[in-house]
Amino acid sequence: MRVREYMVSPAVTVSPETSARQAALRMRQEAVGCLLVVVEGELRGIVTDRDLAVRCLAGECSPQTPVSELMTSSVVTLETADDIATAYYAFRKSGVRRLPVLDGRGRVVGVLSVDDLFLDVFQRLSDLLGPVAWSVLHEPPEPPRPSAALRPSARRR
Template sequence: MAQHVRDIMTSAPVTVGPQTSVTQVARLMRDEDIGAVLVAEGDDLRGLVSDRDLVVRALAEGDDPDETTVAGVCSGDLYTVTPDEDLDQAVRLMREHAVRRVPVVDHGRPVGIVSLGDLAMERDPDSALGGISAARPNR
């Protein structure tokens, strides 16, 4: 069983700049088959935007997705872990703050994401969430 975040994290996360439009991010999520991207300026992590953020914070509000940037819809209050931290720390952060994804940073620079699905596949692969997370996309 993996003991550290680096053992199960998704490496080389997709990142976008804060001025990237909601439309561009939605297309990137579709093309890369991902549900979240990190928002960064250079090497500085600024936020995380999920597919749900795009829907709830932009589309449902009636905002023009071509004109709305991810800076206005991303989650800015981030809880992060390092690659060398114990997986239990990632689990604690997710529980304590009710988040499904935690950015992984190394010296402040984003290097990965660890998700609830990653943890389920590692810790309980026979669970419903573990099975769903391991399944191929349903396009």
């Protein structure tokens, strides 16, 4: 499986001059937790809802502060053709929750989040557990018998 099959596309982008307030409003409008900061399709950075809260609000910045002053500019990225195992590794190594996805020419085309990979994990689990669940439905397990420690007579002293 490839990253392109799991990513959300198109990515929500803003220019570096976008104010913190405009970025927050855009996040709310698009129901996203990050914005990719882009100039002519080229990734310059990423700004997250956490960046707005910690770097701007807690840092006592003005709502007019441009996102270029709040964003993370050294961004770990993925490519659409990367194997999903590469994405798991990138998330584990970087410790971030969202990664921009680039096409073969280095242009921003989407975002992959840890939440998107949860869908993969759940699908794989259901694939594994499906046959087990089916066999249990045909032969329901016997109800568990209470242990001696849980029987009322064993609790008395």
